[in-house]
Amino acid sequence: MSSVLDQMFVHGKRWLLSWIAGAPNSVIQITSSLINIIALLAVFLTLFALISVLERKILARMQNRYGPNRVGPFGLFQPIADGIKMLIKEDIVPARADKIVHFLAPVVLAAVAILTLGVIPYGRNMTPFTIDGGILFFFAVGSATELAVFMAGWASNNKFSMLGAMRAIAQMFSYELPLIIAVLPVVMVVGSLMPDRIVAAQGEYTLGIVPRWFVFTPWGATAFILFFVSGLVESNRTPFDVPEGESEIVAGHMTEYSGFKYATFFMAEYLGMFAVSGLAVTMFLGGWHAPARVLEVVPSYVWFFAKLSALLFVYIWLRATLPRTRVDQMMNVAWKFMLPMAFTCVIAAAVWHYAGRGLRGWLWSLFVIVFVYSALSILLDTRRKFAPRVYRFAE
């Protein structure tokens, strides 16, 4: 029974494909891909609508107010109202803007976010596109985000847009390094760049109780935190929403966008957030595996989306809790702390591997991480250097 529920969607797709069983191979291949794409879009656009209303609800709850509660039961139809509003708004393009690039920027951004969603395993046998170098694909495609943001900033021909785009690129470049290097230990330990293999490697249980998710090893936990924080920066969320800091530069690269193009930017941001969280779940939190053997009756995709929702909740929680960081503070943390820590994770993972992947390896890798962490905190300690602020360039 549980296996039928688990493979429900896989069987559904096979049933749909059986309708065109006589067609040539290429037609079947293309139809199969199309089914995957439609399913992916349907699921994640629904999730986007849900999260956009839930985020406002949760933020409201944390700030002791009600949040949207007028449209439909509990305000659940709010995204539909928002969508209609965005669709019928006037689409304003500045007269001095570069029309083509201005139009293309949100499209590219959304396309990139959707492409990165394609390689994540959502359940047993439920990877939309199985690629040998799936993790590499994720980052290769994801690196086009910077270009899209730059296109938006440059094409708007507005100094706030340009400033926002510059900030966005600076921060995305800086945090892409720890993001990718935090993934390296997992790739090293599993020996594959394929998301399915990485999930499969986390399937067993130590002593029959503790699942072998990488987050339960010292290097995995550290890499997970580094990955999560870098992912937060990559998706331009508070506390790292420096590129669109509305109190400083209006809305950054989105200043000159209105109507549905603005909504597309918004959507791309959320889809990017889903993609990064989905990859974090895949790499460190065991993917679609259940946290205990008894709970394996629950279908695999339920577990994946439960973990994804938990991470998304943390995103929203952080947004409600933390103020925006300063640009220079962010950069300092990226280069002086996150990058060395990410490299330490690689070394700790190697130590863990060569010390036998057991308790001994666990303790040794913990030692490596604690040692580097304390050394870094002593080296980077600025408490003794507090002094009145000196303005070098603005007298």
Next chain:
Amino acid sequence: MNSIAFISISVFTLAAALAAATLRNLMHAALCLVLALLGLASFFFLLGAEFVGLALVFIYVGAVAVLIVFTILLTRRDSREHRGFNLPTPKATTGRTWSGVLIGLAVFGGLTWSILNTQLLSIAPPHIRALTVRKIGETLMTGYVWPLQCVGLLLTAALIGALVLVMEEKQ
């Protein structure tokens, strides 16, 4: 199926490359260069060299293209200014244009001649198994470990050099 893909990708790549070489707006040219690089990457995908294609996208679209775009932005007073040196304007020298065309034709002819005369194409290609990422990794870590280390050293030196260049000078 494969030849249709090959032809459409070639047309796309060549058109993008031509646009990159001739567009008067420098930023548009840079963006077209990105399109041409994406076309090249899809060639690698078509040939089954997934890793090379992904690395191409990763390095060229993710890093080099942004660098180019930044350079254009930071070095030109007005990035929208039209370039005057690219397409032959009526009053521009025809000698330069024709010499360029001649050199281009000579290079193209030479390459075509040497490719057609090479033995490799006349024999059937041996059946190559799909190149997996794992295999590339193993080759890099065993047979090519010293070149890899040398490249690593070179890149580290470049990184340190860049840091030294931008370091604040102590008064």
